[in-house]
Amino acid sequence: MLYRIQIKALSYRRGGWKLRLAENDPIQNEQTGGAEPPMIELAGVTKEYVKPSGEVHTVLRDLHLRMAKGEFCSFVGPTGCGKSTTLGLIAGFEQPTGGTVKIQGEPLQGLNKQAACVFQTDNTFPWKTVIDNVSLGLRLRGISKAEAYDEARVWIERVGLKGFEKHYPHQLSGGMRKRVALAQCLIVQPQILLMDESFSALDVHTRSLMENELLTIWEETSASVVFITHDLEEAIALSDRVIVLTAGPSATIKGDYRIHLPRPRNVSEIRFDPEFLKLHEKIWNDLRDEVMISYEQSYQSR
Numbered sequence: 001m002l003y004r005i006q007i008k009a010l011s012y013r014r015g016g017w018k019l020r021l022a023e024n025d026p027i028q029n030e031q032t033g034g035a036e037p038p039m040i041e042l043a044g045v046t047k048e049y050v051k052p053s054g055e056v057h058t059v060l061r062d063l064h065l066r067m068a069k070g071e072f073c074s075f076v077g078p079t080g081c082g083k084s085t086t087l088g089l090i091a092g093f094e095q096p097t098g099g100t101v102k103i104q105g106e107p108l109q110g111l112n113k114q115a116a117c118v119f120q121t122d123n124t125f126p127w128k129t130v131i132d133n134v135s136l137g138l139r140l141r142g143i144s145k146a147e148a149y150d151e152a153r154v155w156i157e158r159v160g161l162k163g164f165e166k167h168y169p170h171q172l173s174g175g176m177r178k179r180v181a182l183a184q185c186l187i188v189q190p191q192i193l194l195m196d197e198s199f200s201a202l203d204v205h206t207r208s209l210m211e212n213e214l215l216t217i218w219e220e221t222s223a224s225v226v227f228i229t230h231d232l233e234e235a236i237a238l239s240d241r242v243i244v245l246t247a248g249p250s251a252t253i254k255g256d257y258r259i260h261l262p263r264p265r266n267v268s269e270i271r272f273d274p275e276f277l278k279l280h281e282k283i284w285n286d287l288r289d290e291v292m293i294s295y296e297q298s299y300q301s302r
């Protein structure tokens with residue numbers, strides 16, 4: 001059996017050096033008959049809503065996608081095409097009306113317990129301090145306060161907030177609150193991190209810092225990331241794969257691009273890499289057509 005082994009990152013973590021290998025991608029798994037099921041699979045997923053008029057509105061139609069463990073996958077597409085709906089289906093917030101969402105080969109029923117979400121708006125609880133916010137997930141799992149605090153301190157330091165343990169969210173900047181939200185999610189070591197336009201409300205400099213920090217932290221975990229964004233540059237800079245959705249209604253996958261840019265990456269610098277520019281041009285050609293279709297639809301419906 002052939003396995004493609006690629007070093008993704010070498011990092012130092014508590015307990016020693018950690019070598020992160022790129023997972024065999026699903027296509028490779030299919031070709032080699034690899035036994036490990038994909039972390040996430042959308043098997044012919046369709047999502048419809050019934051409007052108050054009784055008319056059926058098909059948001060997503062027959063999506064087929066397999067995401068490997070540890071893969072960083074971004075979704076881009078015109079506004080309203082169904083990106084957040086896709087994320088909601090993987091989170092288990094919504095059930096598909098056709099097809100199946102599978103997590104590690106098992107059909108997802110109810111909420112996805114392997115996943116944690118970071119949204120555009122703050123996930124933090126305003127009445128709790130940073131350390132209480134970050135330790136909450138562990139406390140809810142029955143871990144003692146002392147142990148949860150110890151682990152929370154590690155994550156607070158890892159996201160660059162050492163010294164802010166006793167601050168409340170309103171005493172922090174937007175970027176700092178986003179760091180709290182990340183630590184809050186990652187402390188429970190989710191297998192899947194779902195991010196819906198998580199950085200879009202940040203200023204451009206903070207955003208770029210947070211993107212780099214996300215990559216550093218992600219490279220130390222084996223989490224698969226589903227990242228929803230309007231920003232194609234951000235998608236390419238961060239991801240292993242960029243999925244382009246068609247304009248809705250009945251959106252489906254138009255393109256699935258592998259981003260073979262070297263890691264570790266600096267998101268501000270990688271944008272000047274000639275390979276990045278080529279990828280951007282290629283994906284934008286696909287995306288632009290869909291954006292134009294969506295724009296024409298919204299213009300006609302006025």
Ligand SMILES: Nc1ncnc2c1ncn2[C@@H]1O[C@H](COP(=O)(O)OP(=O)(O)OP(=O)(O)O)[C@@H](O)[C@H]1O
Pocket residue numbers: 049057059077078079080081082083084085086248
């Ligand atoms: N609960 C719901 N009931 C009815 N329609 C819904 C519901 N949730 C989403 N939709 C519709 O599904 C479509 C896709 O919405 P979604 O938020 O997934 O798109 P998006 O690509 O994330 O949008 P944006 O880029 O603007 O954030 C929209 O037409 C929206 O109105």
